[in-house]
Amino acid sequence: VKKIRLPLKKRSYDILIGDDLAKKSGAVLRRLRVGNDAVIVSNANILRLYGARIERSLRRCRLSVRFETVPDSERAKSFSVLTGLMKRIAVYDRAKTLVIIAFGGGVIGDLAGFVSAIYKRGIPYIQMPTTLLAQVDSAIGGKVAVDLPLAKNLAGAFYQPKIVLSDISLLRSLSVRQVRNGLAEIIKYGVIKDEGLFGYLERDYRKVLSLDRGALQHVIWRSSRIKAGLVARDEFDNKGVRVALNYGHTLGHAIEAASGYSLKYSHGEAVAIGMVMALGISSRLGLAPDRDVSRIKSLIMSCGLPVRVKGLDLARIYEAHLHDKKFIRGMNRFVLPEKIGRVRVVEGVPDRVIKDAIRQCA
Ligand SMILES: NC(=O)c1ccc[n+]([C@@H]2O[C@H](COP(=O)([O-])OP(=O)(O)OC[C@H]3O[C@@H](n4cnc5c(N)ncnc54)[C@H](O)[C@@H]3O)[C@@H](O)[C@H]2O)c1
Ligand SMILES: [Zn+2]
Numbered sequence: 259v260k261k262i263r264l265p266l267k268k269r270s271y272d273i274l275i276g277d278d279l280a281k282k283s284g285a286v287l288r289r290l291r292v293g294n295d296a297v298i299v300s301n302a303n304i305l306r307l308y309g310a311r312i313e314r315s316l317r318r319c320r321l322s323v324r325f326e327t328v329p330d331s332e333r334a335k336s337f338s339v340l341t342g343l344m345k346r347i348a349v350y351d352r353a354k355t356l357v358i359i360a361f362g363g364g365v366i367g368d369l370a371g372f373v374s375a376i377y378k379r380g381i382p383y384i385q386m387p388t389t390l391l392a393q394v395d396s397a398i399g400g401k402v403a404v405d406l407p408l409a410k411n412l413a414g415a416f417y418q419p420k421i422v423l424s425d426i427s428l429l430r431s432l433s434v435r436q437v438r439n440g441l442a443e444i445i446k447y448g449v450i451k452d453e454g455l456f457g458y459l460e461r462d463y464r465k466v467l468s469l470d471r472g473a474l475q476h477v478i479w480r481s482s483r484i485k486a487g488l489v490a491r492d493e494f495d496n497k498g499v500r501v502a503l504n505y506g507h508t509l510g511h512a513i514e515a516a517s518g519y520s521l522k523y524s525h526g527e528a529v530a531i532g533m534v535m536a537l538g539i540s541s542r543l544g545l546a547p548d549r550d551v552s553r554i555k556s557l558i559m560s561c562g563l564p565v566r567v568k569g570l571d572l573a574r575i576y577e578a579h580l581h582d583k584k585f586i587r588g589m590n591r592f593v594l595p596e597k598i599g600r601v602r603v604v605e606g607v608p609d610r611v612i613k614d615a616i617r618q619c620a
Contacts, residue, residue: 259275261275264489266489269400269493271418271419271421273486274421275482276426277425277426277471278425279423279427280311280427281311281314281315283312283359283423284317284318284321285319287316287357288321290384290421292357292384292420294322295321295324295354295356297324297326298313298326298359299328299343299359300325300326300328301328301330302327303330304361304366305327308388309325322354326343326346326347332519340373344373344376344377347373347377356381356382357382358370358374358382358384359386360386360397362387362389362392363387363388363396364387364389364391364525367385367397367402368396368402368411371383371400371417372415375402383420384419384421385419385421388425388429389439390429391436391443391525393424393426393429393440394481395440397422398482400417400418400493401416402414410511410519416493416494424482426471426474430469432469434467434562437467438526438561439526441463441466441467441561442529443481444459444481445533445558445561446505446506447480447484450503450599452484455480455481456553456599458477458480459561460553463560467561467562488503502593502601504593505536506533506536507593508590509531509612509616510533511578513531513578514528515581516570516571516574516575516578527564530563530564531564531566533558534558535615535618536592537554537555538618538619539594539611539615540594543594545596545604546596546597550597554595572613586605590605590607591605592604
């Protein structure tokens, strides 16, 4: 098991990455002393696969166990699901010391984390991410939220978990599309911060796609270390450090919005195209050398991720990007690669440059 410490004074916690951590979850919770009554927030699909092993582990360590299932997919990140969940927890919560376990992908992590942040003004929770994307990204850093009709993640909080348990054995059941989804974020880490990780992916992306254990542990560990490092320096995303994680996300989110958050593009797929569009902006501004631009684009393609938008109105992508949360006082803000392993935040990119970069990916 590999361990990363995320130092945040009183809110510091560990990220553990290894095999069969779900089977050890009872012992881990006991050691943390965060509560005796576990509420596992998950969905039917994940519980059918892995519910029994986590329940057995918790009961063996004399924790009480209650399952709370929510609908699958982004629909669960809504106020109606949030209130329903909180009402049931409130009825159940008599003479108990609750600890919430977010057992699922990024959707469950964001929802269960937000419930933990606001129920009784905050109760302890742990993240047990079950997708590659959640293990390398969403389970770390304490950003929790639900969606509003106007935009994703519009109602949320910063609320750190007590521990993150990234159990690699749970990834076996992921579809290849889900693995690629996570790979997009791992490529992002390489580009923003770690040329070594990028080179590793160029050589061994096939091992990740085929869920080779060693490769998975390596990329999850390296990605988690980068995310933990950025979060440690900028917990509340107001020091201009954490913003680097948005590489590919400004136009990526715009692609998701323009497609109405349909199943057409997964988050990772939209981010992959967004990364290529941001590269286009970088080249036009003379920031990134051609060689690095083509290496990044090739890796994205080799991993089976898209580099072009199909069947979407380009004007809608442009419109959607204007609503980006990172914009300040009407000024746009992009994270642009300078070379593999280094990005720069650029404000006020000319509209025509953005439009050209979007058009180039059609
Ligand atoms: N908080 C953050 O910092 C942050 C960062 C990135 C993304 N996010 C959020 O994360 C969400 C996306 O997360 P995601 O990509 O994990 O999607 P997801 O949570 O919807 O999971 C994807 C699918 O995989 C299934 N699944 C989960 N684990 C499985 C397993 N082990 N085997 C088989 N199937 C499994 C799920 O049931 C679901 O159908 C978005 O809502 C996004 O906004 C949050
Ligand atoms: Zn992302």
